[in-house]
Amino acid sequence: MTVRLYRPHELSLSSSVVTVGAFDGVHLGHQALIRKVVERAAMFRVPAVVYTFDPPPRCYLKNMPMITPIDEKLKRLEKLGVDEVIVARFNEHYITRSAASFMEELRILHPVEIWVGRDFRFGRNREGSIDELAAVFHVRSIDPIRCDSGEVISSTRIRSLITTGRWKEAEKLLGII
Numbered sequence: 001m002t003v004r005l006y007r008p009h010e011l012s013l014s015s016s017v018v019t020v021g022a023f024d025g026v027h028l029g030h031q032a033l034i035r036k037v038v039e040r041a042a043m044f045r046v047p048a049v050v051y052t053f054d055p056p057p058r059c060y061l062k063n064m065p066m067i068t069p070i071d072e073k074l075k076r077l078e079k080l081g082v083d084e085v086i087v088a089r090f091n092e093h094y095i096t097r098s099a100a101s102f103m104e105e106l107r108i109l110h111p112v113e114i115w116v117g118r119d120f121r122f123g124r125n126r127e128g129s130i131d132e133l134a135a136v137f138h139v140r141s142i143d144p145i146r147c148d149s150g151e152v153i154s155s156t157r158i159r160s161l162i163t164t165g166r167w168k169e170a171e172k173l174l175g176i177i
């Protein structure tokens with residue numbers, strides 16, 4: 001595997017383009033976002049960084065099944081051209097971290113851009129908002145990617161397709177990478 005792996009606070013960079021998220025399944029919506037990050041990073045000639053969580057927060061907090069275990073997620077991120085991946089163990093200790101402490105950690109990556117979805121939240125009790133992030137960093141987002149029926153593609157939707165045995169539809173939304 002050529003993608004480089006780090007735990008929180010291990011990586012410091014003089015410049016980067018960063019995205020943060022659970023990315024369970026690395027579905028077509030995630031792929032569009034991550035391709036954008038890789039494209040922007042290449043344009044700035046800086047590393048493309050994904051900050052993710054293991055297990056995905058929703059799986060940990062709501063006791064839901066995971067679509068892609070961490071090894072499979074990392075393989076998919078690598079195929080998309082990501083340079084560095086930070087994997088935070090999402091557990092009872094991590095969820096007590098404040099939004100401010102998380103932003104301090106992002107500072108050491110010196111991101112020229114941070115790409116997140118429009119509903120992104122972070123920090124204990126989901127206290128941190130995009131507005132707070134955007135007060136410190138240059139925050140950007142893409143339009144949501146939808147499936148043929150017009151519904152926004154999400155890990156939640158794919159989990160529900162898998163648990164009801166609708167494999168073909170789930171695979172379509174996961175995309176082949």
Ligand SMILES: Cc1cc2nc3c(=O)[nH]c(=O)nc-3n(C[C@H](O)[C@H](O)[C@H](O)COP(=O)(O)O)c2cc1C
Nearest residue numbers: 021022057094095097102120121122123124125126
């Ligand atoms: C430091 C930190 C603490 C978090 N604590 C909580 C929490 O207490 N409750 C919660 O529901 N989510 C918590 N989250 C998870 C976020 O709500 C969110 O799932 C995460 O930032 C990934 O974004 P995404 O769900 O858009 O992929 C935390 C995230 C971070 C970075």
Ligand SMILES: Nc1ncnc2c1ncn2[C@@H]1O[C@H](COP(=O)(O)OP(=O)(O)OP(=O)(O)O)[C@@H](O)[C@H]1O
Nearest residue numbers: 021022023024029058116117144145153154155156
């Ligand atoms: N369909 C999509 N189009 C564009 N961006 C997306 C799409 N789905 C998720 N993202 C973005 O990818 C990042 C990680 O999202 P996340 O892992 O929470 O995905 P999700 O599919 O919404 O998951 P869940 O259904 O479990 O909440 C976020 O910035 C989110 O906005």
